[in-house]
Amino acid sequence: MRNLEKRDYDAVVVGSGPNGLGAAITLQQAGLSVLVIEGKDTIGGGLRSAELTLPGFVHDICSAIHPLAAESPLFKALPLQEHGLEYITPPVSAAHPFDNGTAAVLKKSVAETARLLGADEESYLQLIKPLVSDWPRIAPSTLGPLTFPNHPFAMARFGLNALTSAELLAKMRFETMEARGLWAGMAAHSIQPLSNITTSAIGLVLMAVGHLRGWPVPKGGSQSIANALASYFVSLGGKIETGTYIQSLQQLPSSHAVLFDVTPKQLLQIAGHKFSSLYQWQLRNYRYGMGVFKIDWALDGPIPFTAEGCREAGTIHIGNTLEEIAASESITAAGLHPEKPFVLLAQQSLFDSSRAPDGKHTAWAYCHVPNGSQADMTSAIEQQVERFAPGFRDRILERHTLNTLQMETYNPNYIGGDINGGIIDIGQLFTRPALRPSPYRTSAKGLYICSSSTPPGGGVHGMCGYHAASRALKDIFGLKPLSLK
Structure with a gap:
């Protein structure tokens, strides 16, 4: 020294x-x-x-x-x-429900996740299996500043897909509603229009770590x-x-x-x-990017999702098809509020009993909104949950909401709710x-x-x-x- x-x-x-x-x-x-x-x-x-x-x-x-x-x-x-x-890992990392009552799911097994995607099984394996294998080697480079990577060929394999837009990758790789929807929900964590280049990066990373470790609570x-x-x-x-x-x-x-x-x-x-x-x-x-409107619920019971996969998942991506999610994110980025927002929902108490009294549950959700928005998105979010879990509203005992400015008050780093x-x-x-x-x-x-x-x-x-x-x-x-x- x-x-x-x-x-x-x-x-x-x-x-x-x-x-x-x-x-x-x-x-x-x-x-x-x-x-x-x-x-x-x-x-x-x-x-x-x-x-x-x-x-x-x-x-x-x-x-x-x-x-x-x-x-x-x-x-x-x-x-x-x-x-x-101590981490608790749900059996399903993330579930993506559709209007037909089914859901695509991200499980720890790459093969099982792929098999449930039907006609896109092989496409999913070709995309994700090499990344899961490469991830332990490329994680330090991916989660850091731009430098020459220690494993350049593995990093190049990741980069070729990561730098594309989520919409383009879906068009090139997937044909089923299930695979396209599951992919859109992952990529929407980037909090920007899915037409933007690099929006595939976060989706690929979330899928890879889900298969390696799950999405723990x-x-x-x-x-x-x-x-x-x-x-x-x-x-x-x-x-x-x-x-x-x-x-x-x-x-x-x-x-x-x-x-x-x-x-x-x-x-x-x-x-x-x-x-x-x-x-x-x-x-x-x-x-700064889009903000979030956040809701927490105290519930009288678990969320009554129609799709079984959703009842086993820690995280639910609510947005139906890729097209609906892409439209929601594009509308929000343009400074407007979609009627059917993409909603990220977590149900931690299903797996961690310390979160709620016996027989009761908690749930957590947010949707993306324009930066600095003061709109109340409570109704829009709850309608989206009810859409895939009829009877959800009947289980609400109490709710707590935060708009973008309240989020920034809670944490000054969240400028405009970003x-x-x-x-x-x-x-x-x-x-x-x-x-x-x-x-x-x-x-x-x-x-x-x-x-x-x-x-x-x-x-x-x-x-x-x-x-x-x-x-x-x-x-x-x-x-x-x-x-x-």
């Missing part, structure tokens, strides 16, 4: 979301003294859980199902089980992931302070490096005066938040950005934090992080 003058801390991390905690752990593991400062009274960012509706009903405020957390190279390298984290709520990360960090000697919202660099104790788990808008507010005019311009022109830290289209896939040799470095020495506004973007994986911390370790301290397999 380089001989540096004494400061209050070696590094300070602003924000305790999964990326902030990932950065803090990476720095602390290298032997530094690290402080995490969180603006809210509880840690976690998008990993918080609370009784939002009725006593005894535990709801995930933002993230709910965690395929990327379970397969994150960083999180897999940490002893999080020893710090209370953290027992007790998503807060359990944050608590385990924080517990491990503190066990290494790290320190966490909550209830201090940082608006100025002057609020921070002295340190050699500051890593910000914030988006460009807040970064400009906090430290913009330190940046070059070019970097300021790049941050001001950073683009939970991905900025749109992840081709213009911001690898250059988020600015075109620089390292996306994690700002133009000011010692200041770094480690949020989902950096590669690889949104999702609970901590890899943005790991890569930002790795950059700071090399730049400031002359150290290397612990390597990830």
Whole structure:
């Protein structure tokens, strides 16, 4: 380690979301003294859980199902089980119901998932089987900044499909309603029109990790992931302070490096005066994507889905056909509100009894809306659920909703309700938040950005934090992080 003058801390991390905690752990593991400062009274960012509706009903405020957390190279390298984290894996990762009463399903078995797609069985196998085989080798490159990959041929196989639009890939690969619908629901996690290039990337990743690990639910709520990360960090000697919202660099104790788990808008507010005019311009022109309208329900019983596969799934993609989902996402991106929105729904209490009182259940859902929308999408979402689960409304005991502005109040990183830290289209896939040799470095020495506004973007994986911390370790301290397999 380089001989540096004494400061209050070696590094300070602003924000305790999964990326902030990932950065803090990476720095602390290298032997530094690290402080995490969180603006809210509880840690976690998008990993918080609370009784939002009725006593005894535990709801995930933002993230709910965690395929990327379970397969994150960083999180897999940490002893999080020893710090209370337990995953529960539903038998069906995701189900996609249709108006005819059937559903396409993503199961852990590639062969079984493919067989249930009928005429598209072979096409599915040709697309997904090589990716599942390659994923352990390409995950570190996929979940990181743009660099020359360690396994270039495997990465090229992934990239050829990932860079296409979801609509084009479906046209080239699938002919059945089942395969096309299942694919559309996966790709719609990209939160942009399915006609955009690169929208296939997130769908392919979600399918691959689903086959390798499933889409697990953290027992007790998503807060359990944050608590385990924080517990491990503190066990290494790290320190966490909550209830201090940082608006100025002057609020921070002295340190050699500051890593910000914030988006460009807040970064400009906090430290913009330190940046070059070019970097300021790049941050001001950073683009945020569609927002979300979120509902949590306390239910008198499980959701009565018609399709059996939906009753075994942790996640339900509600949108019927590819064409309907594509239209919904296109309408939303144009600044309008579709009558039949694409809905992502999770039913954690079916598999985790700690989420609700005996015999009762919780459910979690959101739809995409224009950034900053204040429209109440409660009726539209509930109509979509009722469409595939007649009698659903009769089981609602209480509901809790959040529009885009309320989402941003809950977590200031959700600008206009954008939970991905900025749109992840081709213009911001690898250059988020600015075109620089390292996306994690700002133009000011010692200041770094480690949020989902950096590669690889949104999702609970901590890899943005790991890569930002790795950059700071090399730049400031002359150290290397612990390597990830």
